[in-house]
Amino acid sequence: MAGTPEPREVTTSRSALRITKALFFFIARAAFGVFLLITSVYCLLLYIPFTYFGFIHNPLLAWLPAFVRIHSYLYVLLVAAVAITLIPELRAERTRRSAAAFVGLHVAVGIYLLFRPALATMLRDFFAYVWSMLALFPLLWLASLDLVSDDVETRNHARARMNLATTTFAAIAVTLTFAATSLLQRAVHASEGAQALSALSLAASLVAHLAIFTLFGAAVLLIGVVSRKTGWPHRTGFLLNLLLAWMVCGGVIRYIVLPTISFDGLQANIFAATTSLVFVLYVSGLIAGVRAAFASTKVLQSGAVTGATLRVTAAAGLATAAYYVPIQLGPTDWDFVLQKLAVVLIWGLAIALLRCSGGWLHTQTARRMALAILICGAIGLAAFQGSAHSRAVEKGMDWDALFDNYAGADISFKTAYDILSRSVNNEAYSGFYQFLRDNTNLGRNVTVRPADVKLVDNLQPTPGVKPNIFFFVFDSLRRDYVGPYNSSVDFTPQIDQFARDSVVMENAYSHYAGTALSEPAIWTGAMQLHKQYIEPFYPMNSLQKLLDTDGYESYISVDPILQIILHPSTNIVKLDEKAPLWSDLDFIPTVKELESKIDTRSDRSKPIFAYTQPQNVHTLNLERSRAHGTRREISIAELRRMDAAFGEFLGFLKARGLYENSIIILTSDHGDSYGEFGRYGHSDFLFPEVMRIPLIFHIPPRMQPEFVWDPRQVAFSLDITPSLYSLLGHGPIVKNELYGRPLFTRTREELDSYLGSDYLLVSSYAPVYGMLGDRGKSLFIVDAVNHRNYYFDLVNDPLGIHNRITPKIRDRGEQEIRRGIGLIDTFYHYSPPG
Numbered sequence: 119m120a121g122t123p124e125p126r127e128v129t130t131s132r133s134a135l136r137i138t139k140a141l142f143f144f145i146a147r148a149a150f151g152v153f154l155l156i157t158s159v160y161c162l163l164l165y166i167p168f169t170y171f172g173f174i175h176n177p178l179l180a181w182l183p184a185f186v187r188i189h190s191y192l193y194v195l196l197v198a199a200v201a202i203t204l205i206p207e208l209r210a211e212r213t214r215r216s217a218a219a220f221v222g223l224h225v226a227v228g229i230y231l232l233f234r235p236a237l238a239t240m241l242r243d244f245f246a247y248v249w250s251m252l253a254l255f256p257l258l259w260l261a262s263l264d265l266v267s268d269d270v271e272t273r274n275h276a277r278a279r280m281n282l283a284t285t286t287f288a289a290i291a292v293t294l295t296f297a298a299t300s301l302l303q304r305a306v307h308a309s310e311g312a313q314a315l316s317a318l319s320l321a322a323s324l325v326a327h328l329a330i331f332t333l334f335g336a337a338v339l340l341i342g343v344v345s346r347k348t349g350w351p352h353r354t355g356f357l358l359n360l361l362l363a364w365m366v367c368g369g370v371i372r373y374i375v376l377p378t379i380s381f382d383g384l385q386a387n388i389f390a391a392t393t394s395l396v397f398v399l400y401v402s403g404l405i406a407g408v409r410a411a412f413a414s415t416k417v418l419q420s421g422a423v424t425g426a427t428l429r430v431t432a433a434a435g436l437a438t439a440a441y442y443v444p445i446q447l448g449p450t451d452w453d454f455v456l457q458k459l460a461v462v463l464i465w466g467l468a469i470a471l472l473r474c475s476g477g478w479l480h481t482q483t484a485r486r487m488a489l490a491i492l493i494c495g496a497i498g499l500a501a502f503q504g505s506a507h508s509r510a511v512e513k514g515m516d517w518d519a520l521f522d523n524y525a526g527a528d529i530s531f532k533t534a535y536d537i538l539s540r541s542v543n544n545e546a547y548s549g550f551y552q553f554l555r556d557n558t559n560l561g562r563n564v565t566v567r568p569a570d571v572k573l574v575d576n577l578q579p580t581p582g583v584k585p586n587i588f589f590f591v592f593d594s595l596r597r598d599y600v601g602p603y604n605s606s607v608d609f610t611p612q613i614d615q616f617a618r619d620s621v622v623m624e625n626a627y628s629h630y631a632g633t634a635l636s637e638p639a640i641w642t643g644a645m646q647l648h649k650q651y652i653e654p655f656y657p658m659n660s661l662q663k664l665l666d667t668d669g670y671e672s673y674i675s676v677d678p679i680l681q682i683i684l685h686p687s688t689n690i691v692k693l694d695e696k697a698p699l700w701s702d703l704d705f706i707p708t709v710k711e712l713e714s715k716i717d718t719r720s721d722r723s724k725p726i727f728a729y730t731q732p733q734n735v736h737t738l739n740l741e742r743s744r745a746h747g748t749r750r751e752i753s754i755a756e757l758r759r760m761d762a763a764f765g766e767f768l769g770f771l772k773a774r775g776l777y778e779n780s781i782i783i784l785t786s787d788h789g790d791s792y793g794e795f796g797r798y799g800h801s802d803f804l805f806p807e808v809m810r811i812p813l814i815f816h817i818p819p820r821m822q823p824e825f826v827w828d829p830r831q832v833a834f835s836l837d838i839t840p841s842l843y844s845l846l847g848h849g850p851i852v853k854n855e856l857y858g859r860p861l862f863t864r865t866r867e868e869l870d871s872y873l874g875s876d877y878l879l880v881s882s883y884a885p886v887y888g889m890l891g892d893r894g895k896s897l898f899i900v901d902a903v904n905h906r907n908y909y910f911d912l913v914n915d916p917l918g919i920h921n922r923i924t925p926k927i928r929d930r931g932e933q934e935i936r937r938g939i940g941l942i943d944t945f946y947h948y949s950p951p952g
Contacts, residue, residue, distance in 0.1 A: 144408050146199035147260070151400055153196055154253055156185065157237070158393065161250035162381070164242055168559045168883050169379050171634055171650045171678070186238055190231035197224045200260070203407075207263050216266075220259050242562060247385060251392045257400040264403030285335030286488035288468045289327040291436060296530035297323065299441040319524035319531070326534035328495045331469065337362055360398060368394035370462055373537075377903040378453040378802065380559040380884050435471075439464050444529045444796065449749060450741045453802040453884070453903065454532065461533040522921060526795030536904055550932050551902035554885040556950040557939050558902075560649040568657040569946045571644050573843050573851055577667050580847035584668055584725035585818050586780040587842065588771075591640070591731040591835075592705070592760065593633060594800065595786035597626070597810045599735075599757060609758045612765030613784065617814055620782070623833040623861065625894045626813035628788045631800050632882025636787035636835065637679050637731065643839035645856040645878065645938075647946040656685035661839045665689070665727050668846060671719065673712055675703055675730040691715060693730060701739060705732035706763045713770050726776070734760055737790055737799040749792050781845060782816035785835055794917075802884040804899045806910065806918040809879055809890070811835060817862070821845065825862040826869055832894035834877070837861050855938075856945055878938035889934045898923075898931035907931070 160182070163169040174182065185192075201224075207217035240246055297320055341362060345355035372390035376382070381389070439460070447456045525532035560566070601607045602617035603624075630636035635646045643660040656662065662684060665672055674680065675693045677700050684690070693711055697703055708730050716726065733739055734756040743752045764784075771777040789808045791797035800808045813833055817825070825845070836858035840851045844860035850868070851860050859872035879888035885902035897918065899908040909927045910918040943950060 143203045146203050147404050150196045150200050151257055153192060154257055157253045158250045160237060161246045161253060164240060165246040166379060166381055167561055167650045168634060170242055189237045190235045193231055194228040197228050213263050213266055217263055254396040258396050261399040261403035264407040281485060282335050283484040283488035284473045285331040285469060286491055288472045289331040292468050292530055293324045293327045295436050296440045296528050299437060300527040319521060322521055323531040325495050326538055330534055332492060360402060363398045364395055367398050374458050375455055378455045382555050436468055449798045457529045458533045461530050522795060551905060554887055554902040558648045558885040566647060566652050566946055566948055568652055568654060571642055571658040571660055573643050573660050573840055573857060574848050577848060579667055586726040586776055588780055588782045589729040590784050592786050593731050593733050594736045594790040596789045597812045599753060600812050603812060609754050610761045612761045620814050620816040621827055622829055623813040624829050626811050626833045627809050627890060628811050628835050630880050630882050631788050631804050631808045633787050634882040638683050640835050640838055641683055643858045645942055647942055647948055651682050655683040659683055664843060669724055670727040671724040673715055673728040675708060677731060701733050703733045705734055705760045708732060709763050709767045779818050783838060784814045786811040802881050802886045802903055804879050804881060804886055804888040826866050827862050833861055834858060856941055876934055887935050889931050
């Protein structure tokens with residue numbers, strides 16, 4: 119009978135079906151967006167030289183090769199899912215043709231990709247950059263379909279308007295929440311005046327958040343005022359809000375994401391503008407589509423969710439996110455980029471949730487309180503910048519150190535602090551930062567011929583019995599995690615015993631943070647042009663030329679970098695050929711394989727050279743094993759395994775009568791950050807824990823009387839190859855500021871003659887440079903990614919806690935770094951732009 123209500127079961131069933139359809143719509147569209155975003159990022163990583171070698175050629179992310187292999191199948195599957203969500207558009211007269219064209223074109227593209235996978239065949243050229251943006255075009259098309267179907271003017275706009283009370287209390291909520299959760303995660307570095315650190319840092323965090331949130335709120339308010347003065351207020355407001363979102367998103371991509379992968383200039387601007395526009399439009403369309411899909415389910419009816427519920431949900435969600443973002447993302451982050459993106463998202467959600475909560479925040483009292491808070495914040499900032507700051511400087515208080523310490527514990531404050539400091543500080547040095555970027559990560563379009571690297575004037579075979587050489591580079595091994603450098607370490611007894619029979623260089627560093635340039639520098643024995651890589655590389659490979667000249671039989675773990683810098687040779691026996699990825703190089707099976715190959719070698723008259731760079735304590739492997747403990751605990755466990763294997767290998771050499779005639783080197787290409795100031799890894803960092811390395815030489819007893827050395831002098835991994843030249847009788851080593859020096863010479867006068875005072879340090883991945891001054895007593899760092907400068911007194915502050923930068927130190931550091939880079943440019947015949 120007409121008008122008879124449907125049974126409850128039928129109504130419930132239909133409601134469940136509608137909810138299922140709405141959820142399918144959201145999941146399908148979101149998955150397609152993420153898929154194309156990853157495709158876009160892959161193309162960009164392929165185009166940028168250092169990311170190609172760091173992420174694709176040497177896949178640190180194990181899932182990335184798998185994604186490339188199944189890319190075509192995923193595309194077809196997701197296009198089919200998206201086509202289902204377009205059924206309403208295919209039925210509607212207004213969108214039928216466009217929706218049908220979308221489905222038809224992308225089905226055809228999917229069939230084509232099944233026969234010719236795009237990512238697997240893409241070249242590392244300019245077209246990869248172009249495709250990084252074209253890959254997002256389907257999202258723009260979908261956004262247009264969703265937005266055309268969404269009538270902004272007739273939509274119900276009965277929602278609370280933005281006001282400064284919303285942004286003010288959102289800033290307070292974010293500040294206090296991240297401050298509270300940071301106390302649960304880690305303690306701030308202890309320093310003189312710890313109470314002042316807590317109070318001043320919290321105040322600084324509040325002021326920084328208020329500044330950013332208020333600026334955003336003022337922009338939204340201005341949009342509201344302007345749009346209401348037009349004939350189409352809702353449509354105008356919608357477009358202006360899209361413009362604001364585009365600017366914010368573009369700024370985040372351009373100034374937070376792209377600098378961390380050393381992508382700069384006009385191409386970076388175009389990429390940021392394009393991708394942010396597509397992202398904003400697609401999300402807007404997705405929201406409109408979700409709104410339409412859920413409209414008939416009555417789930418989002420006005421008033422269905424109370425303001426109290428939203429406030430409780432917001433508080434719980436904010437606290438949970440603030441706690442877990444640094445814990446989950448920090449250990450695998452690349453220069454804080456993932457954490458900062460998460461923080462910006464949390465900021466937006468905090469504002470949105472408080473805006474929708476209604477109630478008290480929209481009263482006159484709340485607005486007056488917000489105004490009073492903003493005025494107090496402005497007065498406090500002015501006072502700090504004025505007399506308060508001056509008095510603190512006179513008393514020797516280190517404001518930068520206080521704030522840097524807290525930024526390491528509170529990722530939200532760090533994000534705000536970096537945004538504000540980048541915009542107001544160091545603009546006088548923008549030319550210097552650009553100079554550093556012009557000399558960093560040179561692209562494939564920069565053609566450079568191999569330099570004439572000659573550590574000695576005339577390399578000829580030397581007479582006599584050659585010592586064997588066993589060269590172990592433990593990737594990312596921190597110096598303070600081995601017993602010879604830290605008396606509290608009890609998990610490296612075999613290395614400790616080895617050190618007592620060897621030369622321990624007490625003040626050793628790497629010139630490069632990151633394997634990409636550190637490993638080639640070791641083999642070259644010279645500073646590198648910031649390019650991956652000059653080809654052919656062999657003319658510059660001093661170590662391989664030495665081995666070829668003296669007739670060594672080489673056993674080498676040929677990792678992706680060595681595949682490029684080594685010249686193919688019948689004298690090379692490859693180790694670890696069964697390891698599928700570079701990150702799978704494990705010291706324990708490597709030395710077992712080395713022992714087996716030594717025992718079965720046919721020509722025992724040739725001296726042995728062995729080289730491996732195991733990844734046991736690399737940051738990626740430590741993170742993979744995070745379920746088994748903290749980074750420190752996993753590192754210690756791996757070092758116990760490696761130490762035991764190292765001791766067994768030394769026993770093998772002694773049993774075979776090889777130990778007494780062998781040079782054995784134990785070192786690292788660089789160190790690592792394990793959470794200092796919130797830092798993890800070694801991506802863009804030149805801080806002490808990253809640049810200090812272990813460097814231990816075992817010299818055959820018969821050779822020791824012929825040489826002198828000084829373990830207290832500053833030494834570098836760059837010095838290893840020149841030292842081998844000297845130990846094998848090839849000399850004298852050419853004196854060149856860009857060359858390493860021999861750590862073992864015939865006389866003390868010769869040893870001292872090579873010493874310099876200041877040494878250039880470089881990140882392998884970003885325009886971050888440093889100067890190790892006064893023969894290892896001070897460290898100056900310039901970070902052209904974040905526009906920051908640091909200076910540490912390593913004698914009184916060996917951990918680099920207190921940043922003592924001054925304009926005078928900064929100017930001197932700039933001069934020295936410019937000079938060092940200029941020498942490298944001249945040596946490699948490279949002329950930077952400008």
